[in-house]
Amino acid sequence: MWVEAALERGDRVVATARDVRALDDLVARYGAAVLPLPLDVTDRDAAIDSMARAHDFLGSLDVVVNNAGFLRRRPFADHTPDMVREIIGVHLLGSYFVSQAAFAVMERQRYGRFVFTSSPGGT
Helix, strand or coil, rough: HHHHHHHHHCCCEEEEEEHHHHHHHHHHHHHEEEEEEECHHHHHCHHHHHHHHHHHHCCCCEEEECCCCCCCCCHHHHHHHHHHHHHHHHHHHHHHHHHHHHHHHHHHHHCCCEEEEECCCCC
């Protein structure tokens, strides 16, 4: 897990999840080194707010890891158009919205890096 690797290295981290309770174990282990934030990556305003809060907590955005994703565990032929829209919303638009919000911060500070991946195994 990217977050745990950074925390083990001694970095401070902002971790996001649709359900912030999923981050309770990280907070219990690493305390004030981690700021848990709820984030629906398909909500552009929420992405902007999260990046602003991350910057406030960290002082800068050095690295943003985009790893939102999920997998529908069903045959491909059984995916409905709504399911496909949801997948595209998270994988494509979610990455775009988070990157766009982070880039605005990184542009002002004149540095920063992005890492793009997807959640291993999905949900």
